[in-house]
Amino acid sequence: MDNRIRGFDGLRAIAVLMVFLQHRVLSGRDETGHLGVWIFFALSGFLITGILSAQRRTIERDASDFFTELKRFLFRRTLRIFPIYYLLLIVMAVLMMFGHAAPQLKSGLPFHFAYLSNIWIGEVLRYWPGPWSHLWSLSIEEQFYLFFAPLLLLVPVRWHLLVCCAVFVTGLASMLLMRFAGTPEIVVYTHPLTNFWMLALGGIGGAWLRVEGSTLRALLSRQSGFIAVLFGVTALCVTEPNWSAVANPAVYTLVCTLYGMGIAALVCAVACSGSTALVGVLETGWLASLGRISYGFYLYHNFVPDPARLNRVKALFHGAAEPTWVRFAGIAISFGVSLWLAKLSWRFIEAPILRRKAEWTQRVVNTTGRRAGLYKS
Template sequence: MTVGVRASRAMASPDGGHSCGPDTLAADPRSAGASSVIATPFLLPLLIGVIERCHSRAGPSITDLNGRALRTAFALEDTHMNNRIAGFDGLRAIAVLMVFLQHRLFGDIGEIGHLGVWIFFALSGFLIIGILSTQRQRIEQNGSRFGAELKRFLFRRTLRIFPIYYLMLAAMCVLMRFGMASPELASGMPFHFAYLSNFWIGSVLHYWPGRYSHLWSLAIEEQFYLVFAPLLLLLAARRHLAVCAVIVVTGLVSLLAMRAAHWQEITIYTHPLSNFWLLALGGIGGLMVAGKTSRLRAWLGHSVTLFVLSLCLVGFCATEPAWSDLDNPLLFTAVSGVYGVCIAALVCSIACCRNAVVMGLLEARWLANLGRISYGFYLYHNLIPDLTRNHRAQALFGGVVPVWAHAAGIAASFAISLGLALLSWRIVEEPILRLKTRRAHADNAHSVLARTAGVTVTTRQGERSEHALTDEGTASDAARAHERGTHIAQE
């Protein structure tokens, strides 16, 4: 996904609002401070390896336990409020606040909205690809069927995404019927209903349609699910890392080709091939940290690694107005690739982190609660009219709206968006998620019963063959051995 500053400005303001990002600050790599910061991530694995080796006899390390927690979260398909990965709700809240401030301040604080959207993409890839990999393992190990697993995945995604999305579109149709919505909405409504908003914006309009521009990112995620969920469920789980790597390479090559061909920035920005690679990067991170290698989790989860990654992202975000206008397509693609890797690494770092201070901040009640309703907040926030950047407000204040009025307008927009998201969560999303959780528990129970039945059939077949070939005493010994095997399988 290209990160052109002109596209980002247009996303923030359909009226052509300006962006005044900070000047690029070049750090001297020869300085001792910069050298120590750059060298720290490379020295950490060696130090952590020595510490883990010294404590290997004391039992499983906390990173081993965290890896089990990640695998459990994927296996339980991130159901409802339980079995969630600590810190992710806080990260969602930070990301949605970035997008909100970008839209409300019209780019006056840099390009933080773009960073927020990419964080959402990496988070989705981390979780969804991990879930699909677990479902594929269920096919390989437990005899489940491709069709059943694909149906389960799509059913769960539908319950999570569709209800409030289509309720919002229905409300927009009502407003449009009474002349209370912009004329652009009528031409784009078929695209919105089909989750093709990105094509409508990038290939039909070629500009950002104000209040409905944020729907493009939801279309990208849905398209990713529809294309790659069947593929990952068909291919062996051991090949999923390779598939994700191919998606990343394809995305970056496509980005390079689009820039070299001088496509419109908004077309590149909203194209699926320019965005899928970041979801795949998040998936690569999720598959790697959920594996059995504790050293990688220890390095990623270290607070110093998290701090360095955060600084890198702040630097990328602050200097984006400069590097997003690079004329060299190869250099632009390289910078975008490094930016995406840092974002995916940050997501993995939070998933592996067990630093009490960091987790205390990310798991703060207000932040975690906002992250829990972030989908609804993201969906509604851009639909709330700006209360101070309009002709009525300018006329009220004599032409120039004071800063305090702008701040009050932003606070009011936030409160309205938050209220709508809370109502949506209580009335629609939470009850549906309970249904989703009950369905998941029923599926898991059915899977356990199927495995138990399969082992029992094998036991009985073994008993019959033993009776046919040996005497009664030998057959009894074989039956007891099978019973022990059945008990272990059930556990």
């Protein structure tokens, strides 16, 4: 459960940089940030499905039971994602009390605390609420864990690939039906079902790679296969802003499917190409370092203001557009502050917790086992 796959940290770094560029540099019509989010989804699906399959095998060997393994999984996930997430929400709630953090959006706090940010944005607001917008994807991941973990721990390992395929098909069918019904774009974008399929697709790719003599592994482990997938995903990313103009829901869904399959294939290509030069680039020191702290960077970056966009700075130019150097300086400062916060978070909160994660998890699991033994006796 703690094995590190070469290249994944670098891929996380590129994904979070895409999101940052979307929010700070690129136009509203660009969808580079969406690619970054879907890379995160495919990575999560790939890894989480493998972890849950390993835990289910433990159950099938009668070395553990469903409730123990579910508690193990959820407790480990809680230790990884809850501390800095809820710390941030508490800080923002305090700032709201004093009128320093968009108090008009305080109605969203209950949704954020319940990991329902995507529901608040898509079903309640139906617009993107500035610095809170990126929390929708974290809610999707948490909802997926709560749905997927009990499901995979209940069913035999031999059915896991079938379960992932069922979630994949259900998600695409939901997207197709929503498009036919004329559902607002933001609702489709943030709905759980229209995103779960991307995580399930990462799980499908991981399951196929683990099959002995896998054709998928043979294709993607080649450098030519890696490059072909990379170019295909890039081409689809560039054209994504035009997809919303596609009138035919079936064509739109087909293109989304191809895009998702390309992203999942890219994740799989990195996973099975540990010695290639391209994965070596992803293992570059600064990329791997950013990838390790990417969760904190993603969480904090949208709340760090761009100095060039502050009213006091704009007033210095008497209504004229700020110079290009000021614009880029603002982007660089916001990136630096976000990176600094993520590094502090990693050093003083996340890393210390992760070092104790195995010990704390074992303690919780052992407590569960002792209670189960008492009930049986």
